[in-house]
Every structure is written in structure tokens, then in C-alpha cells.
Amino acid sequence: GENVEQHPSTLSVQEGDSAVIKCTYSDSASNYFPWYKQELGKGPQLIIDIRSNVGEKKDQRIAVTLNKTAKHFSLHITETQPEDSAVYFCAATNQAGTALIFGKGTTLSVSS
Amino acid sequence: EADIYQTPRYLVIGTGKKITLECSQTMGHDKMYWYQQDPGMELHLIHYSYGVNSTEKGDLSSESTVSRIRTEHFPLTLESARPSHTSQYLCASSNPGTAYNEQFFGPGTRLTVL
Numbered sequence: 001g002e003n004v005e006q007h008p009s010t011l012s013v014q015e016g017d018s019a020v021i022k023c024t025y026s027d028s029a030s031n032y033f034p035w036y037k038q039e040l041g042k043g044p045q046l047i048i049d050i051r052s053n054v055g056e057k058k059d060q061r062i063a064v065t066l067n068k069t070a071k072h073f074s075l076h077i078t079e080t081q082p083e084d085s086a087v088y089f090c091a092a093t094n095q096a097g098t099a100l101i102f103g104k105g106t107t108l109s110v111s112s
Numbered sequence: 113e114a115d116i117y118q119t120p121r122y123l124v125i126g127t128g129k130k131i132t133l134e135c136s137q138t139m140g141h142d143k144m145y146w147y148q149q150d151p152g153m154e155l156h157l158i159h160y161s162y163g164v165n166s167t168e169k170g171d172l173s174s175e176s177t178v179s180r181i182r183t184e185h186f187p188l189t190l191e192s193a194r195p196s197h198t199s200q201y202l203c204a205s206s207n208p209g210t211a212y213n214e215q216f217f218g219p220g221t222r223l224t225v226l
Contacts, residue, residue, distance in 0.1 A: 102155040
């Protein structure tokens with residue numbers, strides 16, 4: 001079935017370092033790949049997304065890259081700050097394009 | 113920030129009680145979703161709706177039911193709560209008029225069944 005795998009499950013970095021989270025998806029028909037950030041006690045919030053016709057997208061300190069051939073996409077956070085600490089989810093559209101399939105999440109801890 | 117609301121935010125209730133988790137959005141979105149989020153944080157789709165009078169079951173089997181009588185409102189009901197229903201429930205909505213399925217999430221309801 002349709003599946004999104006996300007690694008690592010936990011990631012600890014020092015403030016100022018970069019953080020990279022990687023996801024792979026199984027359905028070659030997936031065409032939309034959002035990333036969500038979930039802080040404690042809140043619902044997930046969209047932080048960046050990428051469409052299948054684009055290889056890379058950047059928004060200030062965060063960027064996402066997409067490799068459609070390999071069916072994987074990655075989130076890159078540079079110059080990490082303590083407020084970046086949260087759970088991050090990747091997702092991909094299902095084959096029908098009617099729903100999102102989520103990865104299992106990565107808990108990012110940024111220590112100062 | 114998205115205009116999607118969930119009440120209550122926290123609920124502790126005894127086994128066998130009937131409960132309804134409320135979700136409403138003011139964005140006029142047709143599509144709405146309910147996710148169950150387990151302690152490991154993974155999100156599981158349990159219900160979704162394409163619009164008024166439309167409800168569908170998601171990937172994860174759930175004993176809950178939903179209704180969609182109004183566009184802005186998508187309540188989830190458990191007829192008889194059990195400890196196995198203890199979880200975080202997240203509601204989301206999206207606008208099918210967009211080409212992609214960008215979803216906006218509410219803050220969640222944390223349910224504990226004793």
C-alpha cells in the first residue's frame with residue numbers, strides 16, 4: 001500500500017547547526033509534499049511544501065528538496081534555534097490525490 | 113493562522129460515556145478530516161468528508177462516527193467511550209479548489225478515558 005517513511009525518528013543538534021530530515025514515498029503518482037511542524041499541545045502547522053514539478057524550494061532558514069526519480073524528499077533547517085524544537089512530519093499525496101499520507105514524525109531537539 | 117477550532121481541548125471521562133468532539137472552521141473549506149494521533153506521534157486518518165452529507169472512513173478503523181450537516185462543522189462521536197479510545201484527536205480542513213491537498217489543522221482534543 002501507499003507508504004511514507006521518515007528518518008530519523010529523533011534528532012538532537014546544537015544551536016546554530018543544521019538539521020536534515022529525510023522521507024521516502026512509495027507512490028510514484030504523488031505530486032505534493034508538505035512538511036508540518038507540531039509544537040507541544042498544538043496541531044501540526046504547515047511550514048513548507050513542494051510540488052512535483054519543482055526540485056527545490058527555500059524559505060529563509062528552511063528548504064525542501066525533492067528527487068522524484070528516487071522518490072525521496074528532505075527538509076533542511078539551517079542555523080537552528082531552540083524554538084525549532086518540535087515534531088516534524090513529512091507527507092505525500094496518495095495515488096488518488098484525495099488525501100495525505102504522513103510519515104511517523106521526527107522529534108527535533110535544539111540545545112543552546 | 114488557520115481558522116479551525118476544536119472543543120474541548122482536554123477531556124477526561126469514564127468508560128461507557130457518550131462523547132462528541134467538536135470541530136469547526138470558518139474558511140469555507142469543503143473537505144474536512146479527523147486524525148487520531150497516538151503517543152508515538154504518528155497521524156492516522158480515521159474519517160474524512162468531501163462536503164455536506166458526505167462522510168468516509170479513513171485508513172485506520174475507528175469505532176467513532178462523524179456527521180457533516182453544515183460545511184463548517186464536522187463533529188466526531190463515540191457512543192460508548194473505552195480506555196482504548198484514549199488519544200489525541202486532530203481535525204483538519206482543506207480547500208479542494210486548490211490543486212493540491214494543503215491541510216490546515218486544529219489544535220486537537222486530548223481524550224482520556226478512565
